[in-house]
Amino acid sequence: MSKDAAKIKYPLPLQLKQTINMIKEFESAKEILSEIESTQPTTAAELEAFRIKYLGSKNIIKPLFAQMGKIEPAERKNYGLLLNELKTTAEEKFKQIQDSLNSDKSREKKTTPDLTAPPGTLEKGARHPVDIVMNRVISIFQKIGFTLSDDREIEDDWHNFTAMNTPEDHPARDMQDTYYLKDLEGMLLRTHTSSVQARVMTQTQPPIRIIAPGRVYRNETISARSHCQFHQVEGLYIDTDVSFADLKQTLLHYAREMYGPDARIRLRPSYFPFTEPSAEVDVYWGLESETDYRITKGTGWLEIMGCGMVDPQVLENCGIDPKKYSGFAFGMGIERQALLQYRIEDIRWLFENDVRFLRQFHSAI
Numbered sequence: 001m002s003k004d005a006a007k008i009k010y011p012l013p014l015q016l017k018q019t020i021n022m023i024k025e026f027e028s029a030k031e032i033l034s035e036i037e038s039t040q041p042t043t044a045a046e047l048e049a050f051r052i053k054y055l056g057s058k059n060i061i062k063p064l065f066a067q068m069g070k071i072e073p074a075e076r077k078n079y080g081l082l083l084n085e086l087k088t089t090a091e092e093k094f095k096q097i098q099d100s101l102n103s104d105k106s107r108e109k110k111t112t113p114d115l116t117a118p119p120g121t122l123e124k125g126a127r128h129p130v131d132i133v134m135n136r137v138i139s140i141f142q143k144i145g146f147t148l149s150d151d152r153e154i155e156d157d158w159h160n161f162t163a164m165n166t167p168e169d170h171p172a173r174d175m176q177d178t179y180y181l182k183d184l185e186g187m188l189l190r191t192h193t194s195s196v197q198a199r200v201m202t203q204t205q206p207p208i209r210i211i212a213p214g215r216v217y218r219n220e221t222i223s224a225r226s227h228c229q230f231h232q233v234e235g236l237y238i239d240t241d242v243s244f245a246d247l248k249q250t251l252l253h254y255a256r257e258m259y260g261p262d263a264r265i266r267l268r269p270s271y272f273p274f275t276e277p278s279a280e281v282d283v284y285w286g287l288e289s290e291t292d293y294r295i296t297k298g299t300g301w302l303e304i305m306g307c308g309m310v311d312p313q314v315l316e317n318c319g320i321d322p323k324k325y326s327g328f329a330f331g332m333g334i335e336r337q338a339l340l341q342y343r344i345e346d347i348r349w350l351f352e353n354d355v356r357f358l359r360q361f362h363s364a365i
């Protein structure tokens with residue numbers, strides 16, 4: 001019929017002209033519809049061509065919508081329905097083929113790996129510098145007979161302070177700003193690993209020879225040199241006839257293992273409520289470069305821990321007979337030693353977990 005209509009020559013009476021036009025629009029819509037139905041894109045490129053032609057911003061269905069005004073009012077509804085069908089047919093077909101192409105692709109990926117592709121590289125993990133230093137400390141002391149004691153970070157007042165000879169009105173409590181737990185009466189985040197001394201001594205009778213590594217908390221302003229959380233390794237040795245000489249020799253052994261056979265240490269008199277006498281331990285770092293000057297504040301020595309002979313009162317508090325036994329204890333900071341060993345300038349970097357920083361550390365232990 002369209003062919004006949006197309007043969008009719010102009011000028012024609014208006015009504016007939018409209019009928020022919022109308023027929024023409026209907027026909028081209030129908031043609032596009034059958035074209036859509038018979039097209040079968042099989043590749044991503046063909047599908048894209050299909051999309052551009054029927055669904056793109058300049059698709060060939062659009063102009064047909066513009067013809068709506070020319071269609072006889074009685075036929076407009078049918079024309080509209082036909083165009084909508086065109087559109088939805090194209091959309092559905094596109095979606096269906098797209099889905100099947102995608103699932104082909106993933107099936108292909110699953111079943112046929114490219115055996116010629118070069119192997120991907122597996123990123124090697126790196127230990128955290130605090131872990132590296134802590135593991136070294138632990139292994140040095142384990143080799144000379146210390147065993148590992150692990151205990152809680154949320155402590156009660158008694159184990160953290162009272163047992164350690166630091167009663168409530170003791171000025172030493174002001175030495176450490178403590179995080180007390182609001183909802184847990186009498187509980188706090190331990191301010192030092194010395195709380196583990198009390199835990200062990202109340203549970204075991206001497207001989208005791210333990211190290212206790214772990215995290216501690218102090219309410220300190222965070223800066224390049226101090227943090228509100230850090231790690232310590234506590235050491236405790238109690239037996240008959242333990243002397244200050246034993247302490248000093250043990251620490252010298254530690255320093256040599258950790259900092260090399262030529263390492264030197266010095267003990268400076270100090271004060272801790274739970275040891276008597278007490279000392280602070282420095283290792284000789286050297287005073288050659290500008291960095292040595294900066295790190296050691298011009299002395300060449302670096303403080304790495306506190307130590308002393310366990311105060312007899314502490315032994316008694318924990319149920320150990322001070323007349324029979326004596327002992328030494330020490331508590332060392334781990335971050336401090338990590339900063340020194342790796343020349344890290346800011347303690348905060350140890351807690352930020354920035355992989356660009358952490359990737360730089362490799363160690364066997």
Ligand code: PHE
Binds near residue numbers: 192
């Ligand atoms: N607990 C002390 C501190 O946190 C260190 C220490 C431990 C001192 C054991 C003496 C004996 O600073």
